[in-house]
Amino acid sequence: MEEKPSLSSALFAGTRFDRKRFAGDIARFRTGAQPAAPAPTTPDAAPPGPEKKRKRKSKANAKKNSKKKKKRADGAASASDAVEGFSVFKGAEAKEAAEESVEVEVREDEDSAVVRRRKEAEREIERAAILRKRYDIHISGHNVPAPLESFEELVSRYDCDSYLVGNLSKLGFQEPTPIQRQAISILLSGRECFACAPTGSGKTLAFLLPMLMKIKPGSKGCVKAVILCPTRELAAQTTRECKKLAKGRKFGVKLMTKDLSQDGNFKDMHCDILVSTPLRLDHAIRKRDLDLSRVEYLVLDESDKLFELGFVEVIDSIVKACSNPSIIRSLFSATLPETIEALARTIMHDAVRIIVGRKNSASSMIKQRLIFAGTERGKLIALRQSFAESLNPPVLVFVQSKERAKELYRELVYDDIRVDVIHGDLTEEQRQDAVDNLRAGKSWVLIATEVLARGMDFKGVNCVINYDFPESASAYIHRIGRSGRAGRSGEAITFFTEEDKPFLRNIANVLVSSGCEVPSWMVALPKLKSRKHRVDRDRISFLTDED
Numbered sequence: 122m123e124e125k126p127s128l129s130s131a132l133f134a135g136t137r138f139d140r141k142r143f144a145g146d147i148a149r150f151r152t153g154a155q156p157a158a159p160a161p162t163t164p165d166a167a168p169p170g171p172e173k174k175r176k177r178k179s180k181a182n183a184k185k186n187s188k189k190k191k192k193r194a195d196g197a198a199s200a201s202d203a204v205e206g207f208s209v210f211k212g213a214e215a216k217e218a219a220e221e222s223v224e225v226e227v228r229e230d231e232d233s234a235v236v237r238r239r240k241e242a243e244r245e246i247e248r249a250a251i252l253r254k255r256y257d258i259h260i261s262g263h264n265v266p267a268p269l270e271s272f273e274e275l276v277s278r279y280d281c282d283s284y285l286v287g288n289l290s291k292l293g294f295q296e297p298t299p300i301q302r303q304a305i306s307i308l309l310s311g312r313e314c315f316a317c318a319p320t321g322s323g324k325t326l327a328f329l330l331p332m333l334m335k336i337k338p339g340s341k342g343c344v345k346a347v348i349l350c351p352t353r354e355l356a357a358q359t360t361r362e363c364k365k366l367a368k369g370r371k372f373g374v375k376l377m378t379k380d381l382s383q384d385g386n387f388k389d390m391h392c393d394i395l396v397s398t399p400l401r402l403d404h405a406i407r408k409r410d411l412d413l414s415r416v417e418y419l420v421l422d423e424s425d426k427l428f429e430l431g432f433v434e435v436i437d438s439i440v441k442a443c444s445n446p447s448i449i450r451s452l453f454s455a456t457l458p459e460t461i462e463a464l465a466r467t468i469m470h471d472a473v474r475i476i477v478g479r480k481n482s483a484s485s486m487i488k489q490r491l492i493f494a495g496t497e498r499g500k501l502i503a504l505r506q507s508f509a510e511s512l513n514p515p516v517l518v519f520v521q522s523k524e525r526a527k528e529l530y531r532e533l534v535y536d537d538i539r540v541d542v543i544h545g546d547l548t549e550e551q552r553q554d555a556v557d558n559l560r561a562g563k564s565w566v567l568i569a570t571e572v573l574a575r576g577m578d579f580k581g582v583n584c585v586i587n588y589d590f591p592e593s594a595s596a597y598i599h600r601i602g603r604s605g606r607a608g609r610s611g612e613a614i615t616f617f618t619e620e621d622k623p624f625l626r627n628i629a630n631v632l633v634s635s636g637c638e639v640p641s642w643m644v645a646l647p648k649l650k651s652r653k654h655r656v657d658r659d660r661i662s663f664l665t666d667e668d
């Protein structure tokens with residue numbers, strides 16, 4: 122805003138003000154302090170009145186604006202004849218002149234502060250760009266905060282509590298992964314985000330850490346954060362990870378079990394953080410009066426799967442139930458199709474999009490192979506052969522349905538290997554046991570349906586076998602992503618039959634983009650209209666009708 126010319130500026134127009142002579146007074150104006158030389162305590166030097174105080178206050182702001190100028194003025198004051206200068210205050214014109222001069226300086230100070238801030242901002246943008254290039258982070262959105270250089274920045278930049286930093290180091294997390302570097306700074310700055318990063322790249326910590334920094338442990342009946350996961354196993358795993366990270370703080374971290382969803386008394390429950398699958402949460406909102414209006418932080422993990430499962434309306438109603446206007450929402454997945462992103466954008470405000478590496482690609486730590494097995498029977502022979510040659514447990518074997526999981530289990534259970542199975546017909550306890558047994562090394566091979574493909578973190582899975590060809594490229598990426606996690610290497614073998622051949626193209630392209638070799642005819646196959654591939658397969662049995 123342009124200032125009106127003051128009376129003094131009109132009076133002094135064209136008059137040269139002797140700055141050197143009045144330097145002491147200028148300094149006094151600017152700093153609000155006594156001049157450097159001893160000021161005479163003459164009766165003329167009356168204590169400043171309210172008006173003088175007001176003016177001094179505004180000049181004190183000038184002091185804040187420029188330490189450099191203060192230094193210069195102080196130097197000038199000590200060099201000048203302070204006594205002579207002081208006497209000039211008696212003259213109103215000189216006083217006005219001094220004020221005018223200081224105003225000019227203040228403007229100069231402000232200008233240089235603006236320039237300095239701009240330069241700092243430019244340096245920050247440059248630093249952020251270098252970090253993003255180094256860690257293969259791609260963003261879209263405006264004013265995106267710089268990625269973290271290290272976990273130490275959580276303290277220096279974001280004032281992170283020491284218990285959390287301690288827990289990070291106890292868990293062995295020394296350096297943030299690329300997705301953690303960028304997503305954490307974005308979420309801590311209060312922005313919403315879509316994040317797409319490879320399987321096993323640490324997305325869970327990327328949303329848990331800022332959540333624990335943002336919310337405070339509270340009282341009964343007030344849920345502050347909600348994490349939605351597509352499967353119960355993943356929800357249980359995320360709850361466990363959250364508890365480990367929150368250790369030492371009195372956060373109420375709850376997993377939405379079936380019992381809780383049906384009979385929970387949420388009003389009397391200390392639950393700061395709730396981890397749930399969509400249907401159970403929806404049930405609790407509708408039937409158990411679960412109030413989510415104070416939720417500050419909402420995460421949709423494996424977000425594409427959440428929307429894909431036909432839960433769009435359920436998710437929509439959960440998002441609406443989290444009605445706090447200052448809520449921070451985020452979406453995480455290793456695959457984020459355009460359609461899902463567009464859908465999600467309709468519920469986000471000014472969200473930043475983060476992609477680590479190439480969008481919708483497999484982890485580069487996995488050695489991938491496609492093996493032609495001819496027929497269903499051929500697949501069983503190939504599997505047994507592969508186990509006989511080299512069984513390097515733990516191994517995960519994916520099939521397309523629970524019936525087929527049971528069939529394959531029946532075939533392998535009498536072989537000389539420790540095999541287990543997990544599918545939707547088992548109780549929650551049995552499913553959890555199967556997961557725990559693989560983790561503990563009690564079973565070597567776990568036969569699984571799609572239920573285990575998303576998010577499950579088995580650190581040492583050496584090999585994933587796609588016994589049944591996956592129904593889409595994203596299903597493939599998530600299944601094989603159970604190995605090659607957290608910087609470890611892994612292997613993925615995918616069997617295909619004559620029936621699967623027309624659907625090879627999508628998967629072959631994933632292999633190519635991760636640098637694995639595939640025969641050229643596979644990528645040259647015609648593009649299919651339908652992306653999904655789910656065939657009716659013959660029963661898994663070594664003894665077929667022909668035998």
Ligand SMILES: Nc1ncnc2c1ncn2[C@@H]1O[C@H](COP(=O)(O)OP(=O)(O)OP(=O)(O)O)[C@@H](O)[C@H]1O
Nearest residue numbers: 294296297298320321322323324325455576578607
């Ligand atoms: N900064 C870190 N340093 C070392 N290990 C880490 C770090 N962050 C996470 N991890 C470990 O990496 C593994 C994979 O992490 P996480 O399960 O979060 O991956 P993800 O990206 O969510 O994978 P998915 O897409 O399959 O769900 C976990 O075992 C986790 O403990």
